[in-house]
Amino acid sequence: MALVKFGAADSLPRGAMRELRHGEEEIVVCNVDGTIHALENRCPHSRGPLAQGALHGKMIVCPWHAWEFDATTGECDFNPAVCLRRFNVHLEAGQVFIEV
Ligand code: FES
Numbered sequence: 001m002a003l004v005k006f007g008a009a010d011s012l013p014r015g016a017m018r019e020l021r022h023g024e025e026e027i028v029v030c031n032v033d034g035t036i037h038a039l040e041n042r043c044p045h046s047r048g049p050l051a052q053g054a055l056h057g058k059m060i061v062c063p064w065h066a067w068e069f070d071a072t073t074g075e076c077d078f079n080p081a082v083c084l085r086r087f088n089v090h091l092e093a094g095q096v097f098i099e100v
Contacts, residue, residue: 006096009036017060019051022100027087029098030071032058037071038087038098044076050084060084 004022006029012018017030019041026041028051039060041050048064055061059068059077068077074084088099 002100003090003097004100006098009091009094009096012036015055017051017055020098025100027098028060030055030060032071036089036096038089039071039074039084043067044082
C-alpha cells in the first residue's frame with residue numbers, strides 16, 4: 001500500500017472530477033458536496049474513462065454509454081452488484097492523499 005499525493009483539496013471544487021494515475025492504477029477523484037472520494041476510473045461496462053464523464057450530485061456518469069455510479073459507494077444505479085472499487089482518502093494539512 002502507498003499513499004499517493006493528489007494535491008490540494010481546494011484544487012478540486014465541489015462537483016468536479018479529475019483523474020489520478022499511479023503505476024497501473026487509474027483513479028477518478030471527485031468532490032461530492034465537499035467530501036473527496038476516489039474510485040477506479042475504468043467503467044465495468046466497456047472500460048470507459050469515468051473522469052471524462054460528468055458528476056451529477058453524487059452520481060458519476062460514464063461518458064461512453066451513460067451508466068451511473070454512486071461516488072460514495074461505488075454502486076451502479078441499476079445493479080448494485082456492479083460496483084467500482086473504492087480507495088481510501090486521507091486529508092493532511094489541506095492536501096489529499098489516496099491509499100493505493
Ligand atoms: S463504458 Fe461505461 S457505460 Fe459503457
